[in-house]
Amino acid sequence: MDATSESEVDVLIVGAGPAGLMLATWLSKLNIRTRIIDKRPACIATGQADGFQCRTLEILDSFGIDRVWKEANRMLEVCFWNPDADGVIRRTGRTPDTPKGFSRFTECVLHQGRMERFFLDHLREDGDTVRVERPVLPSVLTIDESALDDPSAYPITVRLRHFTDEQATPDNPPGSDIPNGLFRSNLTADDTDSLIKTSSDASTNRDEIVRARYLVGCDGAHSWVRKQLGFKMEGEHTEIIWGVLDVIPVTDFPDIRVRSLIHSASAGSLMVIPRENRVVRLYIQLKEVSEGGGAVDRSKVTPGQILAAAQKIIAPYTLTYERCDWFTAYQIAQRVSDRFDLSERVFLAGDAVHTHSPKAGQGQNVSLQDSYNLGWKIGLVVRGQATRDILKTYASERQQIARDLIAFDQKFSKLFSGRPAKDVSDETGISLEEFRSVFHQGAVFAAGLSVDYGPNVLVVKEDDGDVHCVPSLASKIPIGMRLASHKVINQSDALPVELQRLLPSDGRFRLVVFPGDISNLDIRTRYDKLGEYLSNPTGVISAYTSRTAARDSVIEVLTVHSASRTEIELQELPEAFHPFDKARGWDYRKVYADDESYHEGHGRVYENFGIDGEEGCIVVVRPDGYVATIVRMDDTRSLEAYFARFMIKA
Ligand code: FAD
The missing domain is CATH 3.40.30.20 (Phenol hydroxylase, C-terminal dimerisation domain)
Known part of the structure; x- marks a missing residue:
């Protein structure tokens, strides 16, 4: 298909999830010529991430976005449930969800689509110069290596393809009309390549050429941009499959409106996340599906099957629901990209460079914080106020955070997926003390408040040349x-x-x-x-x-x-x-x-x-x-x- 138009832009962002929208917000604030594209016809309406940590709330507040904090459900307490000597689950402890004195905010919960909406509204109110273009995706990327060091050059050329909404709407899995995240889950293949291959009809699709100074891939775990650069995700998949249900529950379980971590004696684990509008999110270990490992047939993952697993874990309490807003299933993959940028011209942020379990509520938060770290740096360079040297600090600062995140998630997920110890002599089981201790140690990290950027051109922690730091x-x-x-x-x-x-x-x-x-x-x-x-x-x-x-x-x-x-x-x-x-x-x-x-x-x-x-x-x-x-x-x-x-x- 011939490209019909050609244009230039300072920054092209691929992907309008949390990472892409945060970056667009920064660049709009700094009046940088920016385009942001997404392959889906609309932002997500239900499901996906829901936890907002203290640091994210501080950052949103710094942009004047306070609607998450106003609308979200504040999650103030965590209860631990474990089996007693007879194998019956009992409440064994309570603790504040966000320890006292961390921040002026505490952890809260609201579905990701609301936050994406708030970003879009904010962009509109902030001059309306940056709008998400949908459904559009990049199909070819070329980089002029000879121009990388020239601050005024546009060394990146991207061919964009425009789709119809129909082409870009993913199929629901057979047998379910409930909105779900299976199409976005790592249990299924990504549809980007097939979309590109099957959409070359000039009557419905249009191509254009865009030349950019900077390109940022915020295109999620299956990142097309990352694949073009040939960067490798390093790490592993675990064998455990988890199901997620967003439901309005009907239950006699007493802690359904506080965050509860339930370890059953032999049926697996369950996490309860109380949400806005009476919704409760349940994270459930799906034993049957994961047994034996291997590929998973996603048509077998249904809300009914996930609920049945939850009922076994929460017994003797009863659990059912009248309404299910959303469900999904995923396999935990703990991976970090070996590189975060190419020559400080093409950057990757968010799930495009790190994936892990969602249970510690980190992905969206860390993704937002990646592009929060990057946005002002690109902005100052494009405005000619700072040298390109500051762009090097993006990878050095955020790659370490991603590695810390995976280490934290490995510990947290292992404890959460593990079998509870029967008594003190049970060395392979997870003791309640061990679980609580990791939970508490991880609290500062999980809140996003342990981020500590090392010395670099922007951070001087001790005497360095003519800067006398005291x-x-x-x-x-x-x-x-x-x-x-x-x-x-x-x-x-x-x-x-x-x-x-x-x-x-x-x-x-x-x-x-x-x-x-x-x-x-x-x-x-x-x-x-x-x-x-x-x-x-x-x-x-x-x-x-x-x-x-x-x-x-x-x-x-x-x-x-x-x-x-x-x-x-x-x-x-x-x-x-x-x-x-x-x-x-x-x-x-x-x-x-x-x-x-x-x-x-x-x-x-x-x-x-x-x-x-x-x-x-x-x-x-x-x-x-x-x-x-x-x-x-x-x-x-x-x-x-x-x-x-x-x-x-x-
Ligand atoms: P994404 O949200 O994946 O956004 C990527 C965007 O890019 C999408 O809009 C997609 O349509 C678009 N895109 C993809 N490919 C292309 C392409 N080729 N061209 C154009 N556009 C493209 N995180 C938390 O912090 N807290 C939680 O409580 C939490 N709970 C979760 C629960 C579940 C069940 C799941 C599945 C995830 C959860 N997460 C949570 C993780 C969180 O959703 C992700 O980490 C977060 O959405 C990552 O943001 P992102 O912008 O990097 O990527």
Whole structure:
């Protein structure tokens, strides 16, 4: 088929699942010319992922997307059920689902399609420049290797094929009219190749050629982009098949509205996930289907058969349902791609580079976080603000997370699929203590809060060349991790605000200045001197901000001081800390106090961050909210040296 049109775009995203939509959101925010295509005619309406972890909720909030948190079911408790000496299941423990103090959010549950909808709405409200094009898929990829290092080149050429909705709608498995995820499950073959082969009719299909600076494959576990690059998924398939049912249950099981992990004596395991709108998701080990291993006949996987397995595990309690919203079955495959990018021009994110069991609720979360890590980096490079060096950090930062994820999932899945120990002498069985301990150890990881990016061009954890990093100045702020949130009080109007709310995802770096008690003369003098430097035309802000742009458009300066709020007058502080703009007047949202609020207590930020109020410090925060480095209040040379590593002067 001849291609009818040719065009150029900065970024082409293949796949509009969680990873693709997050990336599109970043790029839209940064005004990058972006196209996003998906081979399905519509976003998913039921099923698939449902768990939202703390870090994901923080990230969504940083884009102003709060609808997941508002609509989701908050999952606050976990109950453990195990067989007693007579083999009857009993509740053996309870624990908070998200341990206290992790985040201002707790784990919650809502089906993936809602979140995809929220992203689409957000894109529309955010200028409507990026729209998902459906059903469209890439059929040929070529890369001009001679142009890879030229930042202005379009070295990637992709042939896109447009389909009819009918062609792109997957068949339901025989015998079931209930929506299901079997077509997306790893028990079935992917249909991308056959779609390409069978769709060359010029009257229904159209081809076009797109040249892109960057291509990102967010096209899921069967990734076409990954296959074109020849990258290998490393890891293994387990023999265990799991079934999933989204139902409105009718049961006398007492913990149906809390997350319950049930190990039966000999019928396998079951996990209960209480969802929105009275729905409950059940993850069920399907013993019969998995026995003997080998290929699985998906027509045998029916909601009735999955329910029968659940009934055996949950007995003597009864379980049935009136309505089933969705079902699926999958075989656990724990794999990571050997590479995450080709020459920092073609990237892969999400399930395209890591697959594992869904029970720990990680896939969607880690996938969103992959492209959250990538989006601003591509954006700054395309805008000409940063060198291509920062793109190298995507693979180095996210591949490690994917490996950690697989290690976590291997432990978690083994314990969950294993047979419970009969007593202390039963060495091959899984003891309750062992299970609980792995569950607790994994809690920080599962919440997405253990992500700790290692040293690289963007993260300086100790003295490195001209950047003198002094981590002890904020002993409880781990460099490389996301800046935690505590309440601070706005200097101008006394409003308590979460610190993370001051770090929206808008592509800016931030200098969060903790000057200490600025009612003290010496400390104030040091702070004023920093202010003078930041206003200086030869200072770090001027170096990277064009004269016509707002002063805070590339690097924003925020202050959290530890003086009593009422002893400080905003207008007396240097202008660099509350810049003036002819159209908007003084900026009243840049200076905060670590002080008691009228109604919401005291955030104790200095104490929680381990900052000495006499020494103070400057914390450099990346556009994704991760801490880049920590320097002394008067060490403006280190600030200059840090940004000179990768920023391009305005
Ligand atoms: P996908 O969601 O797979 O999206 C890929 C997109 O690319 C799709 O829209 C697809 O149509 C499109 N596409 C594919 N190939 C092409 C092509 N060639 N051309 C164009 N478009 C293409 N994760 C959690 O975090 N929490 C959970 O609670 C959870 N529960 C789960 C429960 C189940 C039963 C399952 C199956 C998964 C669960 N997951 C969970 C995992 C989660 O669904 C995935 O990890 C997540 O959807 C991955 O997002 P993604 O964007 O990388 O890929």
